[in-house]
Amino acid sequence: MKKPRAAAGSRSRHRKQSSSQEGREKRALSSSQAKPSGPDAGLARRQEEVVLQASVSPYHLFRDTAEVTVLRKNLLSWYDLEKRDLPWRRQRVRWTWTGGHTLKWPTLQDLASASLEEVNQLWAGLGYYSRGRRLHEGARKVIEELGGHMPRTAETLQRLLPGVGRYTAGAIASIAFGQAAGVVDGNVVRVLCRVRAIGADPSSTLVSQHLWSLAQQLVDPARPGDFNQAAMELGATVCTPQRPRCSQCPMQSLCRAHQRVEREQLSASQSLPSSGDVEECAPNTGQCQLCAPPTEPWDQTLGVANFPRKASRRPPREECSATCVLEQPRAVGGARILLVQRPNSGLLAGLWEFPSVTVEPSQQHQPKALLQELQSWVGPLPATRLQHLGQVVHTFSHIKLTYQVYSLTLEEQTLVTTSLPGVRWLTREEFHTAAVSTAMKKVFRVYEGQQPGTCKGSKRSQVSTLSRQKKLSPGQKVLDSFFQPYTSAGAP
Numbered sequence: 001m002k003k004p005r006a007a008a009g010s011r012s013r014h015r016k017q018s019s020s021q022e023g024r025e026k027r028a029l030s031s032s033q034a035k036p037s038g039p040d041a042g043l044a045r046r047q048e049e050v051v052l053q054a055s056v057s058p059y060h061l062f063r064d065t066a067e068v069t070v071l072r073k074n075l076l077s078w079y080d081l082e083k084r085d086l087p088w089r090r091q092r093v094r095w096t097w098t099g100g101h102t103l104k105w106p107t108l109q110d111l112a113s114a115s116l117e118e119v120n121q122l123w124a125g126l127g128y129y130s131r132g133r134r135l136h137e138g139a140r141k142v143i144e145e146l147g148g149h150m151p152r153t154a155e156t157l158q159r160l161l162p163g164v165g166r167y168t169a170g171a172i173a174s175i176a177f178g179q180a181a182g183v184v185d186g187n188v189v190r191v192l193c194r195v196r197a198i199g200a201d202p203s204s205t206l207v208s209q210h211l212w213s214l215a216q217q218l219v220d221p222a223r224p225g226d227f228n229q230a231a232m233e234l235g236a237t238v239c240t241p242q243r244p245r246c247s248q249c250p251m252q253s254l255c256r257a258h259q260r261v262e263r264e265q266l267s268a269s270q271s272l273p274s275s276g277d278v279e280e281c282a283p284n285t286g287q288c289q290l291c292a293p294p295t296e297p298w299d300q301t302l303g304v305a306n307f308p309r310k311a312s313r314r315p316p317r318e319e320c321s322a323t324c325v326l327e328q329p330r331a332v333g334g335a336r337i338l339l340v341q342r343p344n345s346g347l348l349a350g351l352w353e354f355p356s357v358t359v360e361p362s363q364q365h366q367p368k369a370l371l372q373e374l375q376s377w378v379g380p381l382p383a384t385r386l387q388h389l390g391q392v393v394h395t396f397s398h399i400k401l402t403y404q405v406y407s408l409t410l411e412e413q414t415l416v417t418t419s420l421p422g423v424r425w426l427t428r429e430e431f432h433t434a435a436v437s438t439a440m441k442k443v444f445r446v447y448e449g450q451q452p453g454t455c456k457g458s459k460r461s462q463v464s465t466l467s468r469q470k471k472l473s474p475g476q477k478v479l480d481s482f483f484q485p486y487t488s489a490g491a492p
Contacts, residue, residue, distance in 0.1 A: 056210060059256070059281030060196045060290045062217060071195075071254055072220045072227065078250035079230035082237070089229070108150075111136065112143040120350055120435035127438065128397075129348055134163025154181035166212070175225035182215030183228045184208075187235025193308035194239060197256035197281075199292030203311035206289055244304055257304040264300060316400040322370040323356035323440075324386070324406040325447040326378070328416065334427055339434065340377055341422035347396065352424065353440050359404070363388070366404055374408065377423055378416045385409060389450050394439035403439065405446045 062068050083089070104122060105111040111119075116136055123132035138161040142150055150172075151157045158169035166184075173179035184192075189202050192214050200207050220227040238245050252258050281288045292298075292309055299306055326338040339352040357373040359366045367386050374381055385408050392403040410416065416425075426434060431444065 056290060057281040057288055060198055060210070060288075062196075062214070067254060068218060071218060071251060074250040074254075075230045075234065076220065076223060076226060079226060079233060083229070083233055084237075108139045108142055108148065111139040116350060117435060121433065124351070124435045125438050125441070129351060129437070131163065133349060137162045138164065150176075152177045153179055170215075171228065174219065174228050178224060180219050180221040180224045182212065182217075182219045183232070184211050184215050185232060187232045187239075188215060188228075189235075190241065190308055191231055191235045191239045191251075194244075194257035194304050195251055195255050197260060197307060198290045199296070199307055199309050200290050201311055202308045210290060239304075242305060246304060255304070257307045260298075260306075261303045264298060268300065316395055316398050318400045318402070320359055320361045320402045320404065321356045322359045322366040322404045322406060323354045323443055324370055324374055324408055325354050325444065326374060326381075326408050326410070328410045328412065328425070330411060331425070336425035336427060337431060338378065339424045339426055339431070339436070341424075347399070348437050350435070351440075352434050352436050354443060356403070361402070363404065367406070370406055377420060378418055381408065381410075390446050392439065392442045392446055394442060401439065403443055405443050407447055407450065 062071075104118075105114055114136065116133060119132050119136045120129065123129060126132075141161060142148060146160070151160050152173065154166075154169040154173040157164050157172050158166060161169075164172070170181040170183040173181040174183065189211055192198065192211050193202060196214065198207060198210070202208065202211065215231075218227070218231075234249070234251070238249050246252055246255075246258055249255070249258075281291060292306070296309065327335060328337075329335040338355065340355050342348050342351050342353055344350050355370070355374050355377055357369050359369055367383070367388075371381060371383050371386060387407050389405045389407055392405060394401050394403065424434075432441075
């Protein structure tokens with residue numbers, strides 16, 4: 001008789017904890033004014049889905065519940081047999097949001113207590129640097145404002161945590177907390193577009209809304225986290241952008257793209273005209289908004305890779321920057337190079353770099369502008385020693401930035417000092433572990449290649465790269481591994 005009472009007490013405590021957690025989330029939601037209230041946002045989203053489905057042909061939907069059941073069963077059975085051994089599948093809550101935030105910070109409390117400088121230093125070289133900053137902000141918010149308790153639903157995660165968008169919120173809610181929330185990333189986009197033969201631009205608002213609606217409909221309420229990971233895993237390993245392995249796909253029998261391939265092959269063998277999807281999905285309503293436009297006919301050589309349509313992307317804007325490696329090789333205690341800190345907002349916020357200035361592509365006025373920038377940090381400098389070494393081109397997500405690389409060597413033994421904040425003189429070893437971007441590491445390699453005893457493109461350069469990789473801390477290696485499994489096949 002005691003055991004049932006203990007169990008009941010445990011359930012009571014669990015209900016109280018859940019109620020307390022919900023109360024914290026509701027209070028936080030009510031205090032936030034950035035977005036509509038939770039219930040209103042959820043209702044608006046459901047209304048959007050209803051309107052969307054009403055205007056979409058059944059050809060691009062899952063109207064048959066038996067079909068959904070088969071899809072879930074097939075996909076999860078495949079996943080149970082074929083899933084890769086990835087770190088976040090062992091420690092779900094911590095890994096799903098933070099990428100593990102490494103052995104350096106084993107708890108959210110540890111991460112929240114760290115400085116942004118420490119986070120940037122560990123994140124250096126991984127790209128998308130704002131993610132590290134927002135991760136740190138989110139950890140602090142959980143600890144300082146939410147009593148150390150993570151929001152548990154996709155809606156509250158997206159509402160309350162900085163930098164958490166719809167995909168990340170769905171991933172955390174489903175994988176960490178078992179919430180039936182769908183996710184859509186590049187891999188899922190590709191899988192869904194092929195399974196339902198969606199040939200329209202997946203980046204358009206209408207198609208994006210439809211894909212999210214499908215993801216929410218399909219997610220298995222009994223195993224939502226596993227289902228979402230299975231869909232991403234399928235896109236990363238089987239339903240890949242090129243050369244998909246359709247014969248190994250657990251959803252082949254439900255795949256409209258595969259059915260289209262078979263029809264096209266049959267038509268070709270019988271010398272029949274091609275049969276487009278428009279006739280099947282919207283026979284009397286004109287051009288379907290989810291099918292490929294008539295200007296993009298079926299390509300027999302691509303097969304299922306006709307889906308999804310490649311999104312039209314704007315080319316990154318081009319900018320030019322002059323940057324200088326300023327070194328004091330004879331400084332007491334060893335050679336030092338100058339780094340300055342970028343502003344706390346914008347591109348590469350808070351990271352360290354060699355003094356740089358935005359310039360026009362013409363080199364005519366670059367030295368003068370760069371020298372003025374250098375002098376603003378360390379005072380008067382000899383202009384005659386400024387040497388142009390070459391250039392580095394680095395493409396960020398939206399900017400193609402060309403760095404014109406200069407060097408200036410100060411022969412004085414006394415280290416030039418400055419009282420300005422955001423200025424550091426570092427050894428070369430300290431530079432390789434500092435919070436600097438990949439672009440700055442490329443700049444430094446150009447500088448190293450011009451020094452006595454080095455040769456550009458030599459084996460020394462290759463060895464240097466390997467040495468830097470070996471210098472990665474265990475935490476950096478873990479973070480680096482977190483971003484690899486899906487990114488190679490993540491684009492549609």
